[in-house]
Amino acid sequence: MIEQQYIDLFEQYRSELDRYSSEAMNSYRDAAFETFKNIGFPTSQNEDYKHSNIARAFDADLGLNLRNIPIPVNPYDAFKCDVPNLSTNLYFLINDRYYDKNQHPEFLPEGVFVGSLQVFSVNYPEQFEKYYAKIADYSDNGVVAYNTMFAQDGFVVYVPKNVSVDKPLQLINILRGGVDLNVNRRILIIAEENAHVKLLVCDHTVDDVNFVVTQVTEIFADVSAQVDMYELEENSVKVTRLNNLFSEQKEKSNVVTSGITLHNGYTRNNYRYRILGEHAEAHAGGLAICDKSQHIDNFAFLDHSVPNCTSNELFKTVLQDKSTGVFCGKILVERDAQKTQAYQTNRNLCASEDARMYSKPQLEIYADDVKCSHGLTTGHLDDEALFYMRARGIDKEEARLLLMVAFTRDVVDLIRIETLQERLVNLIDKRFRGELMRCGNCNVCK
Template sequence: MSVVAEKADLSLKYTAHYNEVKEGLLEDSADILNAPRNQAFRDFVSQGIPTRKFENYKYTNLQPAFIPEYSFMHRREPVEVDLNNAFRCDVPQLDTHLAYIFNGWFYDRGSQVGNLPEGVILESIEKIAHEKPELLAKYATLAKTGDDPLVALNTAFAKDGYFLYVPKNTVLEKPIQLINFLQAEKDAFVTQRNFIYVEEGANVQVISCDHTLNLNTYLNNSVTEIFVGPNASFEFYTLQNQHNSTTNLNSVFISQSRDSKATTHYATLHGGLIRNNLKYILDGENAEANLFGMAFIDRKQHVDNFTQVVHAKPHCQSNQFYKNVLDDEATGAFAGRIHVVRDAQKTNAFQRNNNLLLTDKATMQTKPQLIIDADDVKCSHGATVGQIDEEALFYLRARGIEESKARLMMMNAFAYEVVQRINIEPLRNRINELVDKRLKGEVARCHDCAYNCDC
């Protein structure tokens, strides 16, 4: 990367592109998607692409990711691969409602969503915006374009993604599984916009899997807004397994009503640069939020988990627990923010981040934060960064276990606590298997993929 490119205001390139395609974006999209588009673009221009000078991005340098000359995926393109054959990283014994998203666009072909319970909708957000815009009445109300330039850029370019609606008191016996593929003939910039609405008393589990099908360079900017109604239960599992030339910018916003329970669980097994933005708003009494995550990275990969939990009402509880294993020259960051607003009394909020560095060149930045404006609360946070305990390693070796196996046992034990919080047993077993292979260095991709995702 040249010095000139480093110093250039990269946002000018994206400003020019938006002005070039704006008319087409507005003509092709429904009013509900167009309404915030121009303001979002103005918010992006005023903020620019995040640099390390942005407090919320101080540990992640996004500038290089925006330099390549990408082709933009503004239109639905024919899928040139058989998705059912290209993706064979299945989870044994996992029975799901399956849907595909290809370069940010929802595809019916190959999807298996026809037997969903009555009233449940899993569809293209573009189609819903045209046919049932009333279901998107809260679109762009959680993801504030003035707060984050990545969200602003997504909202300005948003065309499609998935839409999930679960009506009142509906319980899905099988999880929803969303397979997000990236494949293009040239380096590609992908914008994906998703929306989930879980009504009162409903119960649903969602599994999202991110994969690349060839070795081109990708920048994927995804935003998901999730509304969890009163007394509803929602679980969201994300499996990230993309090659080293991929930048995955993933922003998820969740609003919870009274007596609801929402859980997110991120498993990062491979990826070039990954930034997970996650914001919860506990907007009803007795709501419970659980945020779990784990990352296993090596080479020069980078993963940054940025979480925010806003306790906006009394008698709510949140738990954050993230673990990372970093090898080679990998870098990582975790910033967890808990904000207890005034009058949100009887709050229980806990946060923990533990990190294991396998080499002297691996680095980790961790920044737990508490902002407490109420006086009757229980809040705690903690973080650790260290290497394998040599005394414990010696203990295992003294009992006849060779060093490589002893190290693997200790790393698996380190990861176990987070893996076991996955409530879907077949998925938990599969991730246990993938984590074991990842720690052994055997795979940087699922061993059953038809495409070699490692670069």
């Protein structure tokens, strides 16, 4: 049994886990451990993981840095942001630990906390207890239970009532290790009533070893709060990334999330959204570009439980060579959720004969006064459009590239940071041309 080695590891090194974390985080480990022992990792026998064998990633000799041994990397040397005019407050996670040697600490509005999850649990115990591990449900998710067992630090954004963080925040996740490594990250975003914040999260790989990354993100948007979270994955082909994002919204809140995968190895994104207050809006976007034998699996579940709310899901995948893509989306409109407007769109482009896409959009509606729809298309490049462009002097390969870039544009347009939109268009163009081999912003990879 694959899980047994991690059960033994947890029991053997529990004191080490506790010593290098905080008392508040440690208090959640036992319950998660009991769940993990009962359900283990998800397998392809589970309908939601039919095309993604998650358990196989852990059937390997992986190291865990349970004693917080310093990682020899200066993130300011390894990473230089090349998004022109993108002014952000910059923070780092090295593997799964917060980098506390910020060279240029930025001014933040009074009461805002951005930094280590460990430190937050000590300095803000009431807020930590109220929000941490509250919506990251692991009752049927062994990866989330596993992450809760082993996570020792993470990154938190806390914005109190009526406060706006005008300057976007940027978190850089850097994977670094001399041996094959298991990394377990936590991200917690708390926006209290009428608070506004935008966060860009970028994933980068430094070393040419295998990484298995579990990441659990919890987003809380209180009344009239606005939260934007954009994830940009630019990992190496040796990274398995198992990402679980949970979002919970109250009335009149507005949450935008978008996951952009420009380079990866094996990725599973598990998105779960709950709308709990009237007149709330949720917008979920996803874009993946894969080639070689890369794999991307986007699973999205959105629960409308109250009336007068709006949601919009737009996920697109471009597959080349022998890559595979999966999309499974479900919108649930509960009986009391009248006047719901919910839209789900999945568009996929197979740019080679050997690429494979599996898609399963779903609507489950129990209210009778709603506007809901879902749409799915999977196909090849439009021959007529190619002919039209070639007739105007554009060679075949350039026409293909232009059409693929255009195909991705409406997902990019969901992002509410204009300079990031512009840079993404450039990075996507470079990716299709083979110029973005591993990442766009990391000096090590250039």
